[in-house]
Amino acid sequence: MSKIIPARNGTKKDAIILKAATLFRKKGYVAASMRDLAESMGVEASSLYNHIGSKQELLQSICFKVALKFNNELTAITSAKGKVVPRLEALIRFHIHMMIDAYDEVHVANHEWKQLHEPYLGNFLQERKAYENSLIALIEEGTAAKELKPIHPHVAVLTLLSAVRGLEFWQRHKKSVTADELETDMINHLLTGLIQ
Amino acid sequence: MSKIIPARNGTKKDAIILKAATLFRKKGYVAASMRDLAESMGVEASSLYNHIGSKQELLQSICFKVALKFNNELTAITSAKGKVVPRLEALIRFHIHMMIDAYDEVHVANHEWKQLHEPYLGNFLQERKAYENSLIALIEEGTAAKELKPIHPHVAVLTLLSAVRGLEFWQRHKKSVTADELETDMINHLLTGLIQ
DNA sequence: CAAAAAAACTAATATGCGTTAGTTTTGCTG
DNA sequence: CAGCAAAACTAACGCATATTAGTTTTTTTG
Numbered sequence: 001m002s003k004i005i006p007a008r009n010g011t012k013k014d015a016i017i018l019k020a021a022t023l024f025r026k027k028g029y030v031a032a033s034m035r036d037l038a039e040s041m042g043v044e045a046s047s048l049y050n051h052i053g054s055k056q057e058l059l060q061s062i063c064f065k066v067a068l069k070f071n072n073e074l075t076a077i078t079s080a081k082g083k084v085v086p087r088l089e090a091l092i093r094f095h096i097h098m099m100i101d102a103y104d105e106v107h108v109a110n111h112e113w114k115q116l117h118e119p120y121l122g123n124f125l126q127e128r129k130a131y132e133n134s135l136i137a138l139i140e141e142g143t144a145a146k147e148l149k150p151i152h153p154h155v156a157v158l159t160l161l162s163a164v165r166g167l168e169f170w171q172r173h174k175k176s177v178t179a180d181e182l183e184t185d186m187i188n189h190l191l192t193g194l195i196q
Numbered sequence: 197m198s199k200i201i202p203a204r205n206g207t208k209k210d211a212i213i214l215k216a217a218t219l220f221r222k223k224g225y226v227a228a229s230m231r232d233l234a235e236s237m238g239v240e241a242s243s244l245y246n247h248i249g250s251k252q253e254l255l256q257s258i259c260f261k262v263a264l265k266f267n268n269e270l271t272a273i274t275s276a277k278g279k280v281v282p283r284l285e286a287l288i289r290f291h292i293h294m295m296i297d298a299y300d301e302v303h304v305a306n307h308e309w310k311q312l313h314e315p316y317l318g319n320f321l322q323e324r325k326a327y328e329n330s331l332i333a334l335i336e337e338g339t340a341a342k343e344l345k346p347i348h349p350h351v352a353v354l355t356l357l358s359a360v361r362g363l364e365f366w367q368r369h370k371k372s373v374t375a376d377e378l379e380t381d382m383i384n385h386l387l388t389g390l391i392q
Numbered sequence: 393c394a395a396a397a398a399a400a401c402t403a404a405t406a407t408g409c410g411t412t413a414g415t416t417t418t419g420c421t422g
Numbered sequence: 423c424a425g426c427a428a429a430a431c432t433a434a435c436g437c438a439t440a441t442t443a444g445t446t447t448t449t450t451t452g
Contacts, residue, residue, distance in 0.1 A: 003400080003448090012399090028310060030226035034440060043400075046441080050399050055440065085391060111307065114224060148391060154369045155381040162362020163355045170354060177348050185351040193389030195281060195344060199418090199430080208429090230410060239430075242411075246429050251410065 002042035004051065013051045016041065020058040021104040029059055029112040059112060060120050066109035067127050069098065078134050084142030088160075089187055091135075095164035096183050107168050132157055163190055198238035200247065209247045212237065213261075216254040217300035225255055225308040255308060256316050262305035263323050265294065274330050280338030284356075285383055287331075291360035292379050303364050328353055359386055 007014035019040050023032045034055055038045040052058060073094050077087050098106055113124050135157045142148035148156075163186065170182065177185075203210035215236050219228045230251055234241040248254060269290045273283050294302055309320050331353045338344035344352075359382065366378065373381075 028224065028226060030224060031311065033438080035438090044402085046402085046443095047400050049441070115227065149384070149389075151385060152373050152377055152381050154373050155378055156385060158362055158366060158369070159359045159382055159385050162365070163359045165362065166354055166358020169358070177350050181348055182351055185348050186355055188345070189347060189352060189355050189389075190385075191389050191391050193345075193385075193387050195387050229408075231408085240432080242413095242432085243430050245411070 004041055004043055004047075011051075016048060016052055017058055017061050018104075021062050021108050024059065024062070024112055025104045025107045029108070029115045056115075056117055059108070059115060062105050063109045063113050063116060063120070063124055066098075066102065066105050067124065067131075069102075070131060071127065074131060074134055078138055084138060084145060084147050085191065088138065088142070089191065092160070092164060092187050092190065093183060096167060096179070096186070099164070099167040099170070100179060103168070103171070110165060110168070132161070135161070160190060200237055200239055200243075207247075212244060212248055213254055213257050214300075217258050217304050220255065220258070220308055221300045221303045225304070225311045252313055255304070255311060258301050259305045259309050259312060259316070259320055262294075262298065262301050263320065263327075265298075266327060267323065270327060270330055274334055280334060280341060280343050281387065284334065284338065285387065287334075288356065288360060288383055288386065289379060292363060292375070292382070295360070295363040295366075296375060299364070299367070306361060306364070328357070331357070356386060 004012045004015060006012045007018055016037070020032075020037055023037055023040060026032075027036070034045045034048060038048055041048075074091065077091050077094075080087060113121070116124055136153045139148065139151075139153040139156045143150055143153065167182075170177075200208045200211060202208045203214055212233070216228075216233055219233050219236060222228075223232070230241045230244060234244055237244075270287065273287050273290075276283060309317070312320055332349045335344065335347075335349040335352045339346055339349070363378075366373075
């Protein structure tokens, strides 16, 4: 018999959620079994149920924890005063840092939300939509102030969000590019383009 | 009893693969069952096996069909003569068109390749890596010719590929932005930036 | 140190899965 | 229309799954 070790500054439940995020990222939510998860914690599958309600609850915790963090940051940024460009830059930097600090959880929220049950699925999509709309408003503010080029704001948001989401593929290049270089180059690319 | 209707200019197997792509995109490969697939074709699950080898084979067909199309196009573009920028532009346009014409299959190849068994998983990743490397070489060519800004080519490729991959989220906005507007705006954004 | 609570265990349940075997129906071909 | 191949069907297999029930072990508490 082994024991579940609580997460740093957290409960045993938190520890399970963290391991679940790693496992769900690696294998996908459906393909990852509770036995896999239990094994990775050195425990039998049924023992997990002393701490959690269900497998689905784990996914919900992960997805909404991530959503909350992004929402808090975006709210701070959109409600701040000042030029749009530096605020946009701050948001991109935040996305990059989230992808580095909470890689597994962000990855799972991005890829496995489909497996959420109702009403969580609907809530999650609604939060995403709201996030997108706030960002669209920020772009429009920038275009109106002539800080940004005239561009269809939906397209700009799509490009921005997709680009930062793609940071999940960056793990492979960690050796050749540092996080700082990445940040600088990506922000430059997204804000000022590739062409000399 | 119903019947499987062959794909236009194709076999019944092709028809199954097409439906599988749609189903795998909607529910994910693991969550999608052969019974789901059969039902969507108006047939019993076991009947599918008169035409296909296995569920896994369906995923393999989808992933490698997509990979082949992308590889062919990139080979044509990288081996062409001329300036880098218009070639890069052509590649981005190709990605956009693929996402519109073969949405389900591209989506599945992008999201479900993890579920490929060896040696297909290894082959697929190798093809992706080669694709990325060719694109990096193209960017480096552009930087050397001073057509492009000095940027870490890994970052540029990551940003470009991620942005076009994100087109899968565009279905929602089809009403407010046409494919042509999307193409123009995204290419402008990626090549010349957002800032006025 | 005894009682109580927490958390592990074993065993089992019901369900759904991919796939196979064997059989029947359909539809083409001579 | 007979014979044959293609393709559908029903039924079942073996296996993995999430979860529950009941029990035992460990840890905490008074």
